[in-house]
Amino acid sequence: MLALHRFQPRLIQALRGYSRGQLIADLGAGLTVGIVALPLAMAFAIASGLKPEQGIFTAVIAGFLISALGGSNVQIGGPAGAFIVIVYGIQAQYGLANLLIATMLAGVLLFVLGLLRLGALVRYIPVGVVIGFTNGIAVLIGLSQLKDLLGLRIEKMPADFFAQIAALWSHLHTVNLAALALGLGSLALVVVWPKSYRMPSPPHGLLEKVKRHAAQVPGTVIALALATLTARVLGLEVETIGSRFGGIPQSLPGFDLPSFDWAGVKQLLMPTLTIALLGAIESLLCARVADNMSDLPRHDPNQELMAQGVANFVAPLFGGMPATGTIARTSTNVRSGARTPVAGMVHALTLLAVVLVAAPLAVHVPLAALAGILLFVAWNMGEWHEFARLRQFKLPYRAVVLGSFVLTVVFDLTVAVEAGLLMACGFFILRMGNLFRIEPMPLPEPLPGVQVMQAYGALFFGAVGKLESLPEQMAPGTRVLVLEMHRLVSLDSTGVDTLKQLARTLRRRGIALVLADPNEQPLSLLKRAGLEEILGAECIVATLGEALGLARRTVEGRPAPGRTAMAEA
Incomplete structure (x- = not known):
């Protein structure tokens, strides 16, 4: 019977013996991450072709659920840069309602993967594949931000790579120098803004102390604030969140079940698989990074997938987009001193409080500044080295x-x-x-009419060609071929069939085949495949010495071993 994974969030374990010191550390980390997440949540949603509040509500709802129900002490969930290209393409091709449904279906799939204990399978994706698609997504994110960075008058960017390049090229004459200046200024500020985790501890001198205090405020928030203030004071004609979206509602998200059309849902298989696959990879990679950054208990990949599933099922009911673990915010959480999932829950509540209090201020945020921040995110996301x-x-x-x-x-x-x-x-x-090889094996004393070959590696469907050519390598006068198998570590059914055909070919040439010293797995498969009946049970022996003794008796004139069985076969 298939054993299912027990649903046991890490929060339950973390709250046992929860101390006042842990609470203070978690509150400080949660507040810090909440401030960091605010501009990123808006930027990811806008870049995905959605409204900024959809990114914020996703960070609030999915972020809270991933922390409360997940299998990591410090994982921070929410909208991620990796989803920008995926969400934009799905929304452009299938529409917003189908994007929400695909996200919910992906949530169900993620939950089932965790329930069936398949979280470890994500680790079998080769690192070369992960590096390739991560860098590819980073390039696409950067390309998608050039429109807002340059202030180009493009009504709607296409989803296709070459169509995007064509659209950008054809509208270069509409570049807005004010938007470009704001975007590049925001990018430069985020790059040079001091990072507290890179500073000496304790700080030395007045300058270091000033830097440490400044680093407590995220560079992205400073960049947005300065860009917004500059645009307002100078009266720059640039596109803002208010001019494109009308602002952000100063209220809680409302529950809204997406319209369900079975004929349309049947077309969402690939979008669902894409969201689930990327969500699983990103969240578990992020959790592994967090494990390596702290001395906290390692994450439970199956519980993490189940939490991701719940979050991605619930968030679209409130207009949210796909969510996953985010490396940048999780890293900030760890470096800010988080100890338990309470920090992630505080981060979500912090975002909610900011929306309820300061949402009207977002209408003046220039989109070029968000584009500059996302270019920085894309650069950090790629593993260009x-x-x-x-x-x-x-x-x-x-x-x-x-x-x-x-x-x-x-x-x-x-x-x-x-x-x-x-x-x-x-x-x-x-x-x-x-790696599979068959080589002649030298003997202390040559035996006339006996040839000994030694097999190395794994005999499987990709290596049987070397075995098929073995009869042509037999010296004239050979009566017995001993195949020494001690270094043959693995055998598959194709290898067994090839051994059967080898035995028949050799028998037609008057040569007996003896298998010596097979390991446990090859021996078990040989017996189950019926090779004993073809060769004769006496032709599969435990040691090379037994095989040479059997070969010597055959050469001296006794009937070749397994002859009757071979003839009947």
């Missing part, structure tokens, strides 16, 4: 990384992951096939 390191690796790894990267940019994530996995599997099969 991996491209420089490709020259250190062989062709298979280069092909997987570059292939996944190009396919993500030109087509989409699902195609990139599928093709990347196929390439990785193909190269693995080729490599394992090359």
